[in-house]
Amino acid sequence: MADRSFLSWPFFEERHRAHAQALEGWCAAHLPVDHGDVDAACKGLVAALGAGGWLQPTAAGAGEALDVRTLCLSRETLARHDGLADFAFAMQGLGMGAVSLFGTPAQREWLARTRAGQAISGFALTEPGAGSDVAQTATTAVRGPQGWVLNGEKTYISNGGIADVYVIIARTGEAPGAKGLSAFLLPADTPGLTVLDRIEVMAPHPLAHLGLSDVVLPEAALIGKPGEGFKIAMSVLDVFRSTVGAAALGFARRALDEALVRATRERAGGGRLADYQMVQGHLADMAVQIDAAALLIYRAAWVKDMGQARISREAAMAKLYATEAAQKVIDMAVQLHGGDGVRSGFAVESLYREIRALRIYEGASDVQRVVIARSLLG
Structure with a gap:
């Protein structure tokens, strides 16, 4: 437990x-x-x-x-x-x-x-040429007689292909770069929206490469005001970035649980694996990293819940540390399992595949470092 x-x-x-x-x-x-x-x-x-x-x-x-x-x-x-x-x-x-x-x-x-679980949602932000740098978004939304006409591609979209509705970020051109983006609500059955490809990854999740060809949306599909798309996307990530760290924390706690069971049950050298001081040291390091991650995560969440408008620095610290620490904790759990650590059907093998993506999505670890550094230098 x-x-x-x-x-x-x-x-x-x-x-x-x-x-x-x-x-x-x-x-x-x-x-x-x-x-x-x-x-x-x-x-x-x-x-x-x-x-x-x-x-x-x-x-x-x-x-x-x-x-x-x-x-x-x-x-x-x-x-x-x-x-x-x-x-x-x-x-x-x-x-x-x-x-x-x-x-x-x-x-x-x-x-x-x-x-209510009666509709599945997706967030269509990433593009083939715009991952961490949202300002490079190329998908366009142009005002037409019936509202907005969208053209472009989105990739690595979670729930792509099974979602009932997406929020999509597109370039409306009010200004260069990030200031010329807007957000739209896009029902999945809108004509012109297609699934170009389903993407398979090492820890299976529904992901897709989406195409938009003359997709017509009414004026009422615009979320916020024109040109506010980047601000909206960053506000959403500001809330949910800490939760990515929380997911990593959950993976790490499970890995420690599995490691403790293995260390106390596995026999080695006439005793338990846990009797070796080096193993005890690894378990201690895992526990320290888990508690440190939890403190950063729930500090960021508490600050946001207390009413702070933006928690970019706190959320970046939480996501960066928790995901990187979880990778180390899970890797050690795999090591303590020996051959079974890389064997299909064992929890630590699944965790090893699950954790890797969390260091990439919603801002890769290096992006989080830039966010933190800029907050210090600003």
């Missing part, structure tokens, strides 16, 4: 502790699921999470703020049990984050469906 003593930290209120305990029970009863058919598994997870009420924190009421501590606790708990369940939960929030934070009443009608 993973350490839960951190729930007594002053970052949390009683409602957070109750949420974590209740979700832990649900996870124990329902996870993990079969990942054989990834699309079906994700659809089933969204429906099950919605039916259980666990997707409610992924959106906020009009004029309200998202509870980032609840989002982080949810992702940490789900990731510890099933990485795909964490993915399904996270994308319901990230996918509709722009609508939750900036949407009109009509656009916000989608939130009732995504929170």
